[in-house]
Amino acid sequence: MSDQEKLIEQLFDSEDDLTEKQKKIIIAAIESFAEKGYASTSTSEIAKKAGVAEGTIFRHYKTKKDLLLFIVAPMMAKLLAPFVIKDLNKVLNQKYDRFEDFLRAMIENRLKFLNNNMDLFKILIQEIPFQPELKEQFKEHIVLKVYDRFKQIVEHYQEKGQIIDLPPTRVIRMAASSIFGYLIARNLIFPEVDWDDETEIEETIRFIMHGLSPKR
Template identity: 55%
Template sequence: MSDTIEQWFEEILKLDAEGNKMTEKQSKILQAAIDVFAEKGYAASSTSEIAQRAGVAEGTIFRHYKTKKDLLLSIVAPVMAKLIAPFVLRDFSKVLDAEFESYESFLRALIDNRIEFLKRHMNVLRIMIQEIPFHSELQQQFQNVVLAQVLERLGKIVSKFQAEGHLIALPPETIIRLTASTVMGYVFIRTFYGEREGAIWDDEFERQATIDFIIRGLGTKQ
């Protein structure tokens, strides 16, 4: 089990909604489920494989979780409610609370911040990326817990740069969407392709090209 996963589970144990710590078997089951779901995806995973990886009988899983989907939700829902929103905002605060002279310098800091976040929490985030589009319960959690808080903070930043004349007069939500889709495209391609052995990837060039693309489209001529 990686240090990253252990860090996530230490937080889950501390922030359980009922204030109760998980049993040792529950913790082992969830840790095994994270590994299996991240490797194979939810649909291709089996409770028998999760049980084997956790070192418990398959029946033990069903004593704690009625279905495989309950097991998935027990991982992702508390992670989003208790961890991702605070972690995203805590990490973002390093960027959002700083003062930047231009939107370009803000973007560079934002990209560095998100890359570091992905490195620390890859397995659980991989599960969320894989499963959120296919489970309405997770979509609702993501919208209510994560997006609402992040968009509010980013909206204030965008409005500030617009007032200073750095950005064109589009709705802040539109600027956030266009910026986020471009930055996320760069970060994910960098993570899943650029860091592969033998990949042809000039990271500084790609990063600056991403920033220049956003500024040409959304920035004002100074």
């Protein structure tokens, strides 16, 4: 069984009763959306990659957007959210003496997760800004479930005097912008570069801490 077939099994329950043609369409759509983006992918390209007639796609999905949402909705609810929450909790539930140690564990954890789920990550990053439905699902399944925990962590390190006294929401935004900027550049914009991840992670942490550390 291929990796994409395993992914289909994870995304959809047995009661969804997908036909073999539907499975081929979904696999082709995931690969095409990840490679070219939703807007630049035509249903005829998906049909050709899946080895089916274009009309077969429209018998199952009224529009290309319906196909996107059919893939991403269970991806968010059944695969991405549980893995994100589970993996993040491994980091969030640990106690680190220093905020920079927490950041290091967080970045290393996310980098490993993205390497194992790159096609899904590409689709989400590319489409969330343009698809309101996906944005709401992302907020519901992931952001709202981890925000309170992040806020507690920021307040913990602020009480220890390691982070400047800013609203936790602002601290989270600043740190997340730097971390995801690195991860997106590393995996989407310049994947062909020979990245020295250890050095990049340390430089990212140093940059964040320079802005968040209280002045001595």
